[in-house]
Amino acid sequence: MKLTVRVWRQAGPAAEGRLVAYPVDGVSPDMSFLELLDVLNQELIAAGEEPVAFDHDCREGICGSCGVVINGQAHGPERTTSCQLHLRSFADGDVVDVEPWRAKGFPVIKDLVVDRSALDRIVQAGGYVSAPTGSAPDAHATPVPKPDADLAFDNATCIGCGACVAACPNGSATLFTAAKVTHLSLLPQGGPERARRVLDMVEAMDAEGFGGCTNTGECVASCPKGIPFASITTLNREFLAATRAR
C-alpha cells in the first residue's frame, strides 16, 4: 500500500515546528505504525536528510515509550499503543498526520519526542508503598480478596505512556494519577500511607502544570490499557476523605 504521512518536524525545544508531508510507498498492512516510520527514516537517511525522531523501545505495547498523535487521536484509531497499531487500520492512499503528545506538562524535545518526566515526579511524590527491602512479612500473612486484587491489577496495568494527558482537552494527568492511587489504596499493603499518598500525588500533579479534570472521558477512550473511568471517582473520593481528615 501507499500512504502519505505528514509528520511534525521540530528541531529542538525552542524551535518552530511544522508538518512535513512524505509519501511512503510499498508498505504492507502487516507492518506496525512504527515500522512505517522505520521505512520512512531509512528513505530519509538514504536521501541525506535527518530521520524523524520518535520514542520507542519494546514494540510490544508494554514499556510505554512510544506514543504519537495519529490523525488527531492519541495512539491513533485503535485502542492500543502506537507500536501495536498496524497499517491494516488504514486504507491505501490515506493521508496520515503524525504529531507529538501536546500538553503543557510534556514539552517537545525533538520531532515526535516529548519530555514525560513529570509523570515520574508524580510517582516520586507518593506513588509507592514504603516497604524497605528485608522488612516484608510472609507473602501469605495478609490475604487479599480476589476482587480487590483484580481491580488493583486493572489499575496497575498503566504503562505511563501519557496518552491520557495528550487526549485530554485540559492536558490533565488525572487518569494517570488515579490509576496509581486506586491500585495502592485497594490493597491492604497500601493502607497506612493512603491519605498522604493521594494528597501528595495530586499536589505534585498540579505543580507540574497539568490541567484539571472536567470529566470529558477522552483519557479513558484513548488509554491503551483500559484504565477505567471509575478510577477518577476513586481518586476524588480518596482525595476528599484525606482532605477532611486533615
Place this chain on the structure above:
Amino acid sequence: MSDYRVGDPIADTKAPAVPLENRWDERKFAAKLVNPANRRRHRVIVVGTGLAGGSAGATLAEQGYHVVQFCFQDSPRRAHSVAAQGGINAAKNYRNDGDSVYRLFHDTVKGGDFRARESNVYRLAQVSAQIIDQAVAQGVPFAREYGGLLDTRSFGGVQVQRTFYARGQTGQQLLIGAYQALSRQIDAGNVELHARTEMLDLVVSGGRARGIVARDLVTGEITTHLADAVVLATGGYGNVFYLSTNAKGSNASAIWRAHKRGAYFANPCFTQIHPTCIPRSGEHQSKLTLMSESLRNDGRIWVPKRAGDPRPPGEIPEDERDYYLERLYPSFGNLVPRDIASRAAKNVCDAGLGVGPGGLGVYLDFADAIARLGRPAIEARYGNLFDMYQRITAEDPYTVPMRIYPAIHYTMGGLWVDYDLQSTIPGLFVIGEANFSDHGANRLGASALMQGLADGYFVLPATLNDYLGGTRLGDVGTGEVARVEAEVRARIDRLLTVGGTRSVDSFHRELGLLMWDHCGMSRTREGLRKALDRVPELRAEFWRDVRIPGGREFNQELEKANRVADFLELAELMLLDALAREESCGGHFREEHRTPEGEALRDDENFAHVAAWEYGSPPVLHREELVFEHVHPTQRSYT
C-alpha cells in the same frame, strides 16, 4: 589454533568452603559492614533500572548509600524487564507439592545443563522466597485465588507449581514495584537519577572501577561520574541478532566497554532461543514478539504429518497431525525446557513440515483446552496474550491455532562474576542478565525475574558492603579520567564524520542474519568459521561506510551506531566461544556433537567449565572448572 590463547585458570574465591546450605549465611556473616553513619559518604553508580538495577538502587539507597543511577530510556519504568510475561519462580512450596529450596536448586542446575555454579544457584533458590514477600509488601498485584492467597502455576521444564504471576504482565508489575521503591528514594534525595543518559565507558583507576563516562542523549553532553563502586545492571546482548524479543534499545555497550577495560566475558555463546514467539511476517520486521511459554501449559504443539499440507489447520484430522513434543518427550510433553522445544520446532520446519509464511512456524492449538475448561477459563489465563496475538497477526487464536516460531530471547552469558557478583575488575559489580552467573547453558522459564531481583534486593547489597567496608580508596587519577573521556569523544567524532552510504540498520540487519544463520539454534564448525571471516569485514565496512545524519545533540542514529559498533565486536567473541566449545549443551547446539537420537551431547570430561574471556588480540581464554558435589551431571532427559 591462533584465534585465541589459553591463559591461567580462574576460580571463584568468594564462596566459603562450608556445606552448600550454609554458604550464603557464612558469606554474609564474614562480610565487612559499613557503619550506617558512614554510608552516605559512599557514592555508588548503578547503570540500568530494570529489575536488577532498580531493586539494587532502591535497596542501596535505603541502606544509606548515595546512589547515582542511569538509564538510557526516558524513565526508569521502561527498562526491558517490563516485557517479561509469564512469572517468577520461588521455592515457597505453598502448594505442598514437594517443592523446596533444594528442588529449585536442582531443577536450575539440571535445566542449565550443568554449566552453572552450584554455590550461586543454591543461593538463588534460597532467597527466592523472600522476593515474593518483598514484592507483595510493595503492592505488586500477583494473581490470587478466591481465598485471597497467591495463585501459582507450573512453567516449562518443571513439575511443581512454583511460578507466581500477575496475568501475563509479571515483569511489568515487578518492575513497577522496584521503580516505585526507587522513586521513593529519588524523592528522599538518596538517588540521583540520570534518565536518557547512556554509559559509554568505564573509568578504572588504581586497578579499581571508579566511575563511568556517560552521554546525555538529549544534549549530547559527555560527562564523567565518579564513585566508590560501579554496578552494571544493563541486561543482555540478544540484539546482536537484530531480530530478537529484546527491546530496540537493549544493548551490550556497557558490558562490552567494561570488558575492554579488563572485565572477563563469560560464556558469550550461551544464548537462549524462546520457543513461543510470533513468526515474522515480512522483510520490514523490526523486532519479534514473544508470548509467554505459560501458553504451553494448555496449548498443544503440532504440525501436519504431510509436508506442504495445504488444508487449514481445522480441517486436518487428528490422525494426520504430529504432536511431536508429546510423541518425543512423553513425560514432559509440551512442557520440555526452552532449548529442547525450540530445537524440535526447527527440526520439523527443516523437514518441510512447518506452517505459515516460509514454512517457519508450528501450531500451538488451544482447541482441546477450550473444550475441556471452557473459553472463559482460557480468557482468564491468557486473555491478554491472545489479544496481543490477534492484534499482530489478525487471526483469532480462540478459533484458529496460533502459529509460533523460536526467537532469540535471553543471553545466559555475560560478564564473569564471583560469588559476590564482582567482576575481574575490583569495584565493578554486575547483576541480572548482564552477568553470567546462574543459568548455565539454558535458563528455565520464570527464572530471569527471580535472578534479577535476587541480585538487586538481596545479594549485591550484602556483598557491596563487604567491598566498601574493606577497601581504602584513593583519589581518582585525573589523567585517567581525561584519557577515557577523550577516547569517548574521539569515537563519537569518528562516527559522525564517516559520511558513508549505508544506514546503521542495514549493517545491524546483516550482522543479525549472519549470527542467526551461524550462531543461532544450531551451529557447525564450518558455519562459525565462515561467520568469523565475515564479521571483521563487516566491521571494517561499517567504519568505512556508515552514514549518520545529524549532529551531536539528540540523535537516535548516533545512539544506534554506537551500540551496533559494539555488537560488531562482541559478535566475534560469541563466534569464537561457540567454536571453542566442542560440545553441545543447553542453548549451544553444535551439530557435530549429538546423541544418536539427535539430542545435545555434552562433554563433561573437557567442557565442564566456564569460558571466561579476557579482552586482547588474540583474546585469552581463562577456564573456571565447575565442580558438582550435589547434582551429578547426567544426560538431561525429558522423555
